[in-house]
Amino acid sequence: MAVEERMTFIKKQLHSQSYKLTPQREATVEVLLENEEDHLSAEDVYLLVKDKAPEIGLATVYRTLELLNELEIVDKINFGDGVSRYDLRKEGADHSHHHLVCIQCGDVSEIEEDLLAEVETKVEREWNFKIKDHRLTFHGVCNACQTKAAEQSHQKETVGQE
């Protein structure tokens, strides 16, 4: 689905719950759609949205993100640095996607595929817990940092042999 279409869809969701369609909300959603790959903090969103709607206030951004979170359009996530980050749900997804956080370069990347289906079946059965959503984050070393480390250790070896 194109950005245009998704915007229309989100507008309908707002409208159907009788929330008003303000230019501030529209600009905020636009920023989220245009930066889907990223994991923006409220401050990040604020700075980006100011380009489209310079008069917007930070409080409004917080309010809008809170609203979008309640409507399950975005997920509010926390990677342990002191800020909340807002993550647009994937097209049609009814749950939060997974993340890979590199402990060396800080890069955050996505896993869109749902890896928890089996695990969740087990948890529902054995722990008698009715699952509505999940949060799964892996902490480790990303591909790029692994490659970098391998190159450096190879260099060291070579130098050692000379």
Add this chain to the structure above:
Amino acid sequence: MAVEERMTFIKKQLHSQSYKLTPQREATVEVLLENEEDHLSAEDVYLLVKDKAPEIGLATVYRTLELLNELEIVDKINFGDGVSRYDLRKEGADHSHHHLVCIQCGDVSEIEEDLLAEVETKVEREWNFKIKDHRLTFHGVCNACQTKAAEQSHQKETVGQE
């Protein structure tokens, strides 16, 4: 392993990294061991530790928890309320355990069994990501709240039929 033994073990870890063994650190670890089931915030720990060491300062509690986190004795976790919580690692575990958070009563319970072994193998292979740790939390309805809901809906039915 008994609390006593685990305390000794943690003391050894501190000592081996040339951290000093202060009464404040000992009292803090004691509180964590005695409240292993809970997910205490720094403030929670502070209040509990004051019973053992009334002169302790809040800053020291934060410092100690930070230290224990670096030593991988506790995990710093975040359930989306505004505070960090500190969770003692299970006996001998080298990674964070999983959690079940009830969206109705707020109860948090543990899953000690590691459910991610297979998933992690797949992620390491297919995403080329070297996993060091993980965070997995399920949000849903706990057993107690399910039962409560079932009883209430049954009552309603019965009343409706009268």
Add this chain to the structure above:
DNA sequence: TTTGAAAACGATAATGATTATCGATTAGTG
């Protein structure tokens, strides 16, 4: 269209968790 009420807004003060600072105290080595 005009209009009125509820919703939303911007500015900014307040809050609350966490961190930084600094002078005083203490653990641990010898």
Add this chain to the structure above:
DNA sequence: CACTAATCGATAATCATTATCGTTTTCAAA
């Protein structure tokens, strides 16, 4: 026992988020 780096307690500073409040805007009914 003496020394010194580590640690501590008190508290000020920081920083993200929320609350407040007077003004503006949306939207639906007239």
